[in-house]
Amino acid sequence: MTNALGIHKPAGATRVVVAMSGGVDSSATAALLKEQGFDVVGVTLQLYDHGAAVCRPKTCCGSKDIHDARAVADALGIPHYVLDYEASFRRDVILRFVDSYAAGETPIPCVLCNQTVKFRDLLATARDLGADALATGHYVRRAEGPDGPQLLKGADPARDQSYFLFATTAEQLAFLRFPLGGMMSKDETRAIAARHALPVAAKRDSQDICFVPDGDYAALVTGLRPDAARPGDIVDGAGRVLGRHRGIIHYTIGQRKGLGLGGGPPLYVLALDPAANRVVVGPRAALDCPVVRVRDVNWLGGPEMELRVEARVRSTRPPVPGLLRRLEGGKAELMLDHPEQGVAPGQACVFYQGDRVLGGGWILPQRSS
Template sequence: MTNALGIDKPACATRVVVAMSGGVDSSATAALLKEQGFDVVGVTLQLYDVASMGHGGACRPNTCCAGKDIHDARAVADALGIPHYVLDYEAAFRRDVMERFADSYAAGETPIPCVLCNQTVKFRDLLGTAKDLGADALATGHYVRRGMGAGGPELLKGADPARDQSYFLFATTREQLDFLRFPLGGMMSKDETRAIAARHNLPVAAKRDSQDICFVPDGDYASLVERLRPDAVRPGEIVDRAGKVLGRHRGLVHYTIGQRKGLGLGGGPPLYVVALEPDTGRVVVGPKDALGCSRVTVRDVNWLGGAERELRVEVRVRSTRPPAPAVLRRLDGDRAEVVLDQPEDGVATGQACVFYQGERVLGGGWIAPARSP
């Protein structure tokens, strides 16, 4: 008989490594698995040093903060009576997440560092460490579900649409899904998660959710990019689609596709950022109707679906957007083309395009520069 995690052995003989960030989600995950009788081991990753990044060691409310979060994770592990390890992944995190984040901005893109972190440090490096510790599974506090289909494990949306995090996990591979578990994916509200933490008297039961990029706890990501890639914040021209100069900007890092505020162009009809040109250093603006995009090219596709080459899907082009109906055409290599039924505004290079059929995540990739209205 399989246990609650779908593993064919008793829970007490099943070792589960839990990625403990110090927040309530991962803490409740560890508590729930401990409650179910699993052999739980907590692991927290030291990813960055706030003080060394120019923040003076101070963190704002509702942000991640490395030192405090590690302390909180350790306190939770102590309360649960489980082993807890802190692993130094700073070098890998800087190389695979922070440097690529800065490079993406320098290229006029709008990056998503959380996806890079899941793709590399967590589901590549930490997963390997979990296996080295003799684990049968790696569990996280993400709000997604893992189901079993005819072809093996499948990635599904979280049960609570308001907390679904599947957009950020599109790069999870089939091999990783074999080993990963998401105990909170079926929760219908955050209240259920906090109730688990409160039931176990965990010190983080009322801790607020973080809302900013974890390695930018003061919210000033432009300053971080400037330190890592000074050329990304050089001033330049703001032009209309015909190339007429309308003003000056402070650096491409301060702008994203679809932005209206902060252009400093004075009166006249509303203008929006419709393109960023890293080669010329120009910000291109236009009317709102210039933002519509119905055809999207996607690169570095991670495919979790079947053998179909063309199929009807729903896609998200930003984490905050609801899925939109489209046709997906898989191209040679790891590329795909998405044709939306209705144009989407603000499709930005560097964001993810994630493919769905109902509750199932079919995969996704990165939006490539080729864009056409």
């Protein structure tokens, strides 16, 4: 007998740990699984306690969200546990985020959080609780393929979160479930929450990075790595000094505004050089990037070492076609059919074939050797 999660057990004998953030997505996930007859256990992670961050309305994982998750669990009549992951979250997410910014990169902390705290630590905890699966409220799909489970885009393109889950390993994917991945709109999710009279049915989605509720990344980085805010030179491609910058943490590849260079043709940030503490600028055409090199590739595809793919170089960009060459040492090289702009070190490059996620890696500085 195969249940709704593809597990060969009756639903009532299948324990599912649900990662409950206190938002409507994870709450609806728990409600849907409870409705389907599964043995549901809710787990909420306490990741930080940063003063104003705990009660800001557009973040997640603070004390208000823990309260909301507990209220949802009570409404559903399921066990609920709060786990203190502050130490690992600081080590694996916050400090890596800060160090990445200080190194002239543009990091994505949500990927780091999924990769470490959630899909490494929480998954291990779910197994300790005797679970058969760990379910989350992410808008992605999981399907059984001829060689094991596959990761697919969410059915709703506007809510697809596959870009942020590229680092999910095949072993983790075998244990994970994403009940909302097939939903065609957020209205369907809220309807589940409303049907169960959950107190978060109308709660707004989180938007900001949870540990930077006011959006001031530079202040966080400066507080932990003061040297990253040192002023320095803004130079052109030939090294000629055009002006001064306020610290490389205030800039990202492709940026045009806020350079303070006065008149003349528009200039864009082409590269950040933390070793020399310089911001390199130039014309927009110089942003064209025909080849994207990545490190630490997580591969979910087949044995091919060279293949055609569609790739996203930022979460806000649509997939673009190119030829992928997988290299030794967990690296890869993507030759794009048409150059992309704004390709920034520290961002992810995620590879697709149709709806299937083949994997991805972290973009390397395009000017390095």
